[in-house]
Amino acid sequence: SPKPADRIAKLRRQLEDANYRYHVLDDPSIPDGEYDRLLRELEALEAEHPELADPNSPSQRVGDKPSSKFAEVKHAVPMLSLANAFADEEVADFVARISRETGDDAPEFSVEPKLDGLAISLRYEDGKFVRGATRGDGVTGEDVTPNLRTVRAIPLQLRGKPPKVLEVRGEVYMPKAAFEKYNAWAAEHGAKTLANPRNGAAGSLRQLDPRITAQRPLSFYAYALGETDAKLPKTHTETLAWLRELGLPVSSLADAATGTEGLLAYYRRVGEERNALPFDIDGVVYKLNRYDQQRAMGFVSRAPRWALAHKFPAQEEATV
Numbered sequence: 001s002p003k004p005a006d007r008i009a010k011l012r013r014q015l016e017d018a019n020y021r022y023h024v025l026d027d028p029s030i031p032d033g034e035y036d037r038l039l040r041e042l043e044a045l046e047a048e049h050p051e052l053a054d055p056n057s058p059s060q061r062v063g064d065k066p067s068s069k070f071a072e073v074k075h076a077v078p079m080l081s082l083a084n085a086f087a088d089e090e091v092a093d094f095v096a097r098i099s100r101e102t103g104d105d106a107p108e109f110s111v112e113p114k115l116d117g118l119a120i121s122l123r124y125e126d127g128k129f130v131r132g133a134t135r136g137d138g139v140t141g142e143d144v145t146p147n148l149r150t151v152r153a154i155p156l157q158l159r160g161k162p163p164k165v166l167e168v169r170g171e172v173y174m175p176k177a178a179f180e181k182y183n184a185w186a187a188e189h190g191a192k193t194l195a196n197p198r199n200g201a202a203g204s205l206r207q208l209d210p211r212i213t214a215q216r217p218l219s220f221y222a223y224a225l226g227e228t229d230a231k232l233p234k235t236h237t238e239t240l241a242w243l244r245e246l247g248l249p250v251s252s253l254a255d256a257a258t259g260t261e262g263l264l265a266y267y268r269r270v271g272e273e274r275n276a277l278p279f280d281i282d283g284v285v286y287k288l289n290r291y292d293q294q295r296a297m298g299f300v301s302r303a304p305r306w307a308l309a310h311k312f313p314a315q316e317e318a319t320v
């Protein structure tokens with residue numbers, strides 16, 4: 001029979017692979033029962049060989065011991081806020097200003113759904129997940145690493161050839177169905193129900209006991225970069241494709257669009273699909289695609305002048 005260390009390494013690869021297929025590609029490779037059997041075998045082997053413990057093992061997704069408070073994390077690259085638009089004219093003004101300042105009369109944008117969850121920053125070193133933090137005030141956030149380890153859509157080990165340092169920003173969210181199911185369970189068991197999925201994600205991630213976080217159905221989409229030593233592509237859409245190759249989930253709704261017409265067509269398309277989406281969104285995000293043009297545009301305070309959030313009208317809250 002293979003040496004325990006080899007068997008443990010093989011099981012960890014198989015389980016991480018199954019996680020990636022299920023949570024990132026939405027294309028499960030093994031049935032749940034098989035996943036659970038492999039996980040139990042790994043947990044048993046790890047219990048017999050504590051010298052082989054690894055915080056990034058798939059067995060560590062069930063949550064670490066609780067801490068007394070959250071440590072602070074300084075974001076080397078501040079987490080940006082977004083200027084908002086509500087009317088089409090504001091989008092036309094945004095594009096006109098960009099055309100004027102870049103000299104490009106048909107500027108291309110990365111277009112993405114605006115997830116309504118909790119913004120977080122993930123840090124990977126040599127492809128290993130080492131730290132995760134909330135946005136906080138954009139410069140200082142809370143270290144919620146143990147809680148983020150329990151979110152199955154967040155890879156603990158990147159695939160392919162990751163850079164030495166990679167920080168990824170994205171949104172942790174609670175899918176709508178999981179939110180409804182959780183509230184039904186909570187009502188049944190006299191636990192507090194959640195007001196909306198966004199509160200569900202925020203409340204679950206800011207638990208001091210990660211074992212509670214592990215019981216909450218959270219997911220994650222990546223949408224921006226933080227600190228990295230990697231040589232970047234020329235555009236944001238290429239960066240999102242690169243993050244997918246590294247094993248990070250990126251919304252399949254992310255696309256590219258050109259000029260005001262392209263942006264507004266995307267806004268309408270996503271607006272029509274909004275209620276059918278499995279997660280809450282509160283708008284779409286337009287980002288000037290070329291990094292050289294972004295640099296030319298710069299920032300106002302901490303909101304980039306090259307990006308705009310175009311919000312949907314607030315939805316009538318479900319009367320619970």
Ligand SMILES: NC(=O)n1nc(-c2ccco2)nc1N
Binds near residue numbers: 112115285307
């Ligand atoms: N919330 C959300 O879905 N966001 N937020 C950004 C963002 C914020 C700052 C830079 O990019 N992008 C997307 N898709």
